[in-house]
Amino acid sequence: MQDLSFLRRAIELAGEAREDGRHPFGAVIVDGHGETVVEARNNAVRPKGNPTQHAETVACNQAASLLSEAELARCTLYTSTEPCAMCAGAIYWIGIGRVVYALSEVGLLHFTGADEKNPCLNLPCREVFARGQKPIKVEGPFLEEEAAKVHEGFWTCA
Numbered sequence: 001m002q003d004l005s006f007l008r009r010a011i012e013l014a015g016e017a018r019e020d021g022r023h024p025f026g027a028v029i030v031d032g033h034g035e036t037v038v039e040a041r042n043n044a045v046r047p048k049g050n051p052t053q054h055a056e057t058v059a060c061n062q063a064a065s066l067l068s069e070a071e072l073a074r075c076t077l078y079t080s081t082e083p084c085a086m087c088a089g090a091i092y093w094i095g096i097g098r099v100v101y102a103l104s105e106v107g108l109l110h111f112t113g114a115d116e117k118n119p120c121l122n123l124p125c126r127e128v129f130a131r132g133q134k135p136i137k138v139e140g141p142f143l144e145e146e147a148a149k150v151h152e153g154f155w156t157c158a
Contacts, residue, residue, distance in 0.1 A: 032074030102147035
């Protein structure tokens with residue numbers, strides 16, 4: 001299944017982000033022909049990054065400068081972890097037509113707990129998209145055990 005291949009790449013990008021001292025999240029945007037448009041790693045850790053530079057928002061910003069609205073609507077965003085509310089908003093406004101994710105927000109919360117570096121909003125991306133006027137297809141979670149490994153030992157649960 002091609003979806004699983006792209007999800008595994010997003011998980012690899014999350015691992016690369018972790019190795020680089022960033023939060024372990026990765027995203028890949030693929031066009032309607034199955035070609036990778038952009039890949040992104042989380043860059044939300046200060047002082048080099050900023051809190052709005054989650055992997056999904058970085059990928060969306062890059063894709064929006066490369067593709068038309070019609071092309072973006074035919075794209076799929078693959079992400080190592082379910083998009084947070086901020087990322088879901090970016091996906092919605094950029095106009096990506098489909099999202100496929102690995103680890104769920106609830107699964108992530110198992111690792112982050114009360115870690116101040118990642119104060120999770122318990123707001124599934126499906127709920128964010130359901131409030132909009134554009135249809136966005138969401139599939140996931142998939143490969144949760146694989147996606148969880150990149151978070152093991154990273155977060156300091158309180």
